[in-house]
Amino acid sequence: MAQLNLLAPPPxxxxxxxxxxNGAKLERFGQYTLVRPETQAIWSPNLSEREWQRADAIFEKxxxxDGAGLWHQRRPIPEQWLLHHDNLAFWARLTPYRHTGVFPEHSAHWDWMRGQLASRRQPRxxxxxxxxxxxxxxxxxxGAQVVHVDASKPALRWAQENQQASELSERPLRWLLDDVGKFVAREIRRGRRYDLILMDPPIFGRGPNGELWRLQEQLPGLxxxxVKLLSDTxxxxxxxxxATNISALxxxxxxxAALTHLQGTTSAGELVLRESASNRxxxxxxxxxxxxxxxxHQAQQHAAR
Ligand SMILES: C[S@@+](CC[C@H](N)C(=O)[O-])C[C@H]1O[C@@H](n2cnc3c(N)ncnc32)[C@H](O)[C@@H]1O
Structure with a gap:
């Protein structure tokens, strides 16, 4: 019987x-506290309204x-500010779509990723x-050689600024502006192979030339x-x-369905963040x-509870 895991990032x-x-989350990125919309948070907050009102910036959708909105700042927040985690340094910004350029929950996978990569010399x-x-x-x-694909020029520029901030400019990283579907098809034709593939698809997106991406329709094909790009090992x-309307299962x-011919283990679940005010x-x-x-990548390894 399949089991869904809950993975929380290390602190x-x-x-x-x-x-x-109340449909929002109160977070701290470095020295700034932010209030952002959160559709999952339909419960009551633990802290008082006064404490929420003290946030440095509140996003109003x-x-x-399209999810665009305005940031109301209670104290001036710089255009960008530097954050650090796990020997990385990267810039946070208040974007018009409520994001900050940082998804802390992704780091819940980094232990697993490092463990996988450690077994190889210069994995791709x-x-x-x-x-x-x-x-x-x-x-x-x-130590990996990395090819990074995204459709957004500003996101790629930001990623390169993060590379500089992290002092990783000498590392073999290629930043490619491309449509994911077209890029993958081209890589298959070129016979390129990778040892590890990570993807964080949005529900809906567009390639650099307007190519449509719809997760529900295109993810299985992608x-x-x-799988055709995987190396022999x-x-x-x-x-x-x-995706709010799709299960981890x-x-x-x-x-x-795509990996029937390959040995290994699949697992699935939710990436979760633990509240400091309550442990929720x-x-x-x-x-x-x-x-x-x-x-x-099992529940026991980084189980949230
Ligand atoms: C920010 S991540 C997704 C984050 C998170 N999963 C979410 O949905 O909010 C989405 C990234 O995919 C990129 N993207 C969207 N459609 C794309 C496409 N067709 N080809 C390449 N990148 C694409 C966007 O530029 C964006 O940087």
């Missing part, structure tokens, strides 16, 4: 989920479907929908194509997503993971 000194509720890692590059930088930091595939079934767990994302060898 971050410079990030804290303080509280959540504007009407419309492909990161799809790579955004501001934190997982790519972590892989490069521990995963099947990615692959390490794994990791998918994370923030669905992601695992997609992986299983906030579901932050879903994931599914395939490990080829003896390092299954």
């Amino acid at each position: 971050w000194q410079e990030y804290e989920l303080i509280d959540s509720g 504007l009407r419309g479907e 890692v492909l990161v799809l929908f790579g955004y501001t590059g934190l997982s790519s930088l972590e892989a490069a930091r521990v 995963v099947r194509e990615c 692959p390490l794994g595939i990791l998918i994370s997503a923030y 669905t992601l695992q079934n997609v992986l299983d 767990l906030l579901p932050a994302a879903i994931y599914a993971c395939w490990s080829s060898g003896g390092h299954p």
